[in-house]
Amino acid sequence: MTTTRRGKSAADESSTDVRFFNRDLSWLAFNQRVLAQAADDSMPLLERVRFISIFTSNLDEFFMKRVGLIKRQVHSGVDTPSPDGRTPRQQLNAIREHVAQLVQEQGRILEKELLPQLAKEGIFILRWGDLAENERDTVQAWYHDHVFPALTPLAVDPTHKFPFISNLSNNVGVLIDPPAGSVRAPVFPSELLSKRHKKDNADETTFARVKIPAGMQAFVRLAASEKGKSPTYRFISVQEVVRNSLGELFPGVHVQDKINFRVTRSAGIQKDDLDTANLLQSIEADLKQRKFARVARLEIERDANPTVLRWLLDKLNVDPQDVYERAMGIDYLALSEVCDIDRPDLKHKQWKPVVPARLAPVVGKTSEQNASQFFANIRKQDVLVHHPYESFDATVERFIAAAANDPDVMTIKQTLYRTTPDSPFIANLVRAAESGKQVACLVELRARFDEGRNVRFARQLERAGVHVAYGVMGLKTHCKTSLVVRREKHGLRCYAHLGTGNYHPKTAQLYTDLGILTADEAITSDLVHLFNYLTGMAAAPNCDNLLIAPFTLRDRVNKMIEREMEFAKKGKPARIWAKLNAMEDRDMTERLYAASQAGVEVNLVVRGFCCLIPGVKGLSENIKVSSVVGRFLEHSRVYHFSGGQIEPADGDWYISSADWMYRNLSNRVEVACPIRDRDARAKIARMFEVHAQDHRNAWDLNGEGDYVKREPGKDAKKGTPQADGTFITLMREAEQERQ
Numbered sequence: 001m002t003t004t005r006r007g008k009s010a011a012d013e014s015s016t017d018v019r020f021f022n023r024d025l026s027w028l029a030f031n032q033r034v035l036a037q038a039a040d041d042s043m044p045l046l047e048r049v050r051f052i053s054i055f056t057s058n059l060d061e062f063f064m065k066r067v068g069l070i071k072r073q074v075h076s077g078v079d080t081p082s083p084d085g086r087t088p089r090q091q092l093n094a095i096r097e098h099v100a101q102l103v104q105e106q107g108r109i110l111e112k113e114l115l116p117q118l119a120k121e122g123i124f125i126l127r128w129g130d131l132a133e134n135e136r137d138t139v140q141a142w143y144h145d146h147v148f149p150a151l152t153p154l155a156v157d158p159t160h161k162f163p164f165i166s167n168l169s170n171n172v173g174v175l176i177d178p179p180a181g182s183v184r185a186p187v188f189p190s191e192l193l194s195k196r197h198k199k200d201n202a203d204e205t206t207f208a209r210v211k212i213p214a215g216m217q218a219f220v221r222l223a224a225s226e227k228g229k230s231p232t233y234r235f236i237s238v239q240e241v242v243r244n245s246l247g248e249l250f251p252g253v254h255v256q257d258k259i260n261f262r263v264t265r266s267a268g269i270q271k272d273d274l275d276t277a278n279l280l281q282s283i284e285a286d287l288k289q290r291k292f293a294r295v296a297r298l299e300i301e302r303d304a305n306p307t308v309l310r311w312l313l314d315k316l317n318v319d320p321q322d323v324y325e326r327a328m329g330i331d332y333l334a335l336s337e338v339c340d341i342d343r344p345d346l347k348h349k350q351w352k353p354v355v356p357a358r359l360a361p362v363v364g365k366t367s368e369q370n371a372s373q374f375f376a377n378i379r380k381q382d383v384l385v386h387h388p389y390e391s392f393d394a395t396v397e398r399f400i401a402a403a404a405n406d407p408d409v410m411t412i413k414q415t416l417y418r419t420t421p422d423s424p425f426i427a428n429l430v431r432a433a434e435s436g437k438q439v440a441c442l443v444e445l446r447a448r449f450d451e452g453r454n455v456r457f458a459r460q461l462e463r464a465g466v467h468v469a470y471g472v473m474g475l476k477t478h479c480k481t482s483l484v485v486r487r488e489k490h491g492l493r494c495y496a497h498l499g500t501g502n503y504h505p506k507t508a509q510l511y512t513d514l515g516i517l518t519a520d521e522a523i524t525s526d527l528v529h530l531f532n533y534l535t536g537m538a539a540a541p542n543c544d545n546l547l548i549a550p551f552t553l554r555d556r557v558n559k560m561i562e563r564e565m566e567f568a569k570k571g572k573p574a575r576i577w578a579k580l581n582a583m584e585d586r587d588m589t590e591r592l593y594a595a596s597q598a599g600v601e602v603n604l605v606v607r608g609f610c611c612l613i614p615g616v617k618g619l620s621e622n623i624k625v626s627s628v629v630g631r632f633l634e635h636s637r638v639y640h641f642s643g644g645q646i647e648p649a650d651g652d653w654y655i656s657s658a659d660w661m662y663r664n665l666s667n668r669v670e671v672a673c674p675i676r677d678r679d680a681r682a683k684i685a686r687m688f689e690v691h692a693q694d695h696r697n698a699w700d701l702n703g704e705g706d707y708v709k710r711e712p713g714k715d716a717k718k719g720t721p722q723a724d725g726t727f728i729t730l731m732r733e734a735e736q737e738r739q
Helices: 010-014 023-038 045-075 088-120 133-146 238-243 276-290 306-316 332-339 367-380 393-405 424-434 451-463 521-535 553-569 586-597 662-666 678-693 721-738
Strands: 003-005 123-126 154-156 170-177 206-211 219-227 230-237 254-265 295-301 323-326 383-387 409-416 438-443 467-469 480-488 491-499 511-518 547-549 575-580 601-606 623-628 637-641 652-656 668-674 698-701 706-709
Touching: 023 045, 023 088, 023 706, 045 088, 045 254, 045 295, 045 332, 088 123, 088 323, 133 219, 133 238, 170 238, 170 306, 219 238, 219 332, 230 238, 230 332, 238 254, 254 306, 295 306, 367 393, 367 491, 383 393, 383 678, 393 409, 393 424, 393 480, 393 491, 393 511, 409 424, 409 521, 424 438, 424 451, 438 451, 438 521, 451 467, 467 521, 480 521, 491 521, 511 521, 511 652, 521 668, 547 553, 547 662, 553 575, 553 586, 553 637, 553 662, 553 668, 575 678, 586 601, 586 623, 601 678, 623 678, 637 678, 652 678, 662 668, 678 721
Parallel strands: 123 230, 295 323, 409 438, 438 467, 575 601, 601 623
Antiparallel strands: 003 706, 154 206, 170 206, 170 254, 219 230, 254 295, 383 511, 409 480, 480 491, 491 511, 547 668, 575 637, 623 698, 637 652, 652 668, 698 706
């Protein structure tokens, strides 16, 4: 049995009335479940290595967003406790304790488990001392041609300021003795150097920084050799090469010591109440300020020179508790480069998403004919698509492409939160506008970490004649919606796509999301009102079927919870199921506690953090919380209410862009779309059934805050969710549809 913990303190043990788990410690428990994938020997080896990189990326974002925010609270003197009773400083202490354990475990898994297993498969990540003399010569030649000209050694003394250390950059810190006769003033007087690193004849020492340039490959691949019938892959990190090739950067000087270090800076607080008239310029200014944000974490190699460490703490204004030792001199984030080698036997079998039969293009027809047929098929019946089991490009991308190609389409409207740099959506919107169609696009400039890209998209669309809007003052637009208006025999008809995930072709291959393609007038008429609100000047949209945050979504969900409580009191079927990325909203949590006490069955599948405490007698004994973590990132948001019906497919179902977090329900424009087609409802109900039966990828949260991994029993039969888990089961069922 595998267990991950959210992290506890003495305050937890003494408190008997805590009603919420700590958000950030619960998130760390999620990332611990991610790290557990790297230790899972039932998973292909290179996929396990990739999870080391994913864990690192997640932790980077956590420090930039959450730790940076809490540190600002501490520095501002804020001591208001979080819902679980911790002050900001107590939260930082608990985070520090938990992260230190996770990072230590990450290093152990990589060093003790993965690297030896990689070596057995002929894949080696080497240190400088592992190279033969001829290999060093080869690497040095490559370094001189591809790296050396891009490096800039920056020494520090009274005439040279301490250099700016950019966010997430990999750096080599160098302690050097200035050359004989140098007039450079000392930075480290000998009396400040530790005995361990002090030279007997030294009276001055200088610090220099060498940054590994951004965008450069992280590993050098040495010439492969043959080992039996399989090739051998040998890698050495560029950072390892640089730190062992400092002679040309510092000619004529003695290098005393060298250390690797990396900083993480706060992402800054976003201004959701910016004046939309100047939003574009304000976002560009905020991006420049973010570059110089306060350091939230300093990562440094083991056994680093203590004098250099103390100096970095001072110059970077970092507290000692913000320092984390890294296990090796490589960039964990870049291990994905190693995972990209041609060893399909060490990876998941490549998955080819299924194209729904009703939407498959007909060979021999023109693009205009296929576009017309595409819309005709949606008109006949709603199409629910489940990515990446079903193709994103053949459904959602094609929806916009078909609209751009179809001469009968008059108008295209879309919201964009995140997409790829070479987005087909941008290209098709531009093409549609240039062909004379009316095109409107709401680009959310405040999408965290994608602000710069979205600014560029906005300008590109505007140049093509697209009507670009930036959203509503004070609210992020997070909904994922598209509307197509088409001229048909009996007048104008609207078609829509509403989804749970971004219009992002790359993540659509990695994230599980749901979307509905529909011509249902009850849905499309509401969407018309929503777009009028987003792009024009209007009061809150008046929608009868779509639930729109921050206007009606929370209130309508609350009413459905109350209705389930009434069903329970009358002895009728009463259940609330939800699939979410995060569960944090306190009011929603209290309402689910009340539903549990009324006898309503509450089943939550929450991939990430969950602040609700399940399974507590008298509080939440009818609530179950599970988390599914594995091959794909569970990203879809679904709400289900029984409506008093025995069969789940006969109850009420919604797919949504909104998690049950305060920001989503109260401070963003979000959409929850009812699923009115029974076949589509049955398809989602099957997904929940698979999650419930999963004993391979699922974890159960208990009332102590621990996640316990389900294990397949001895009698679990291959070909069932109990043995295969969610991802293999749903891929297999999608394949059956293909056949």
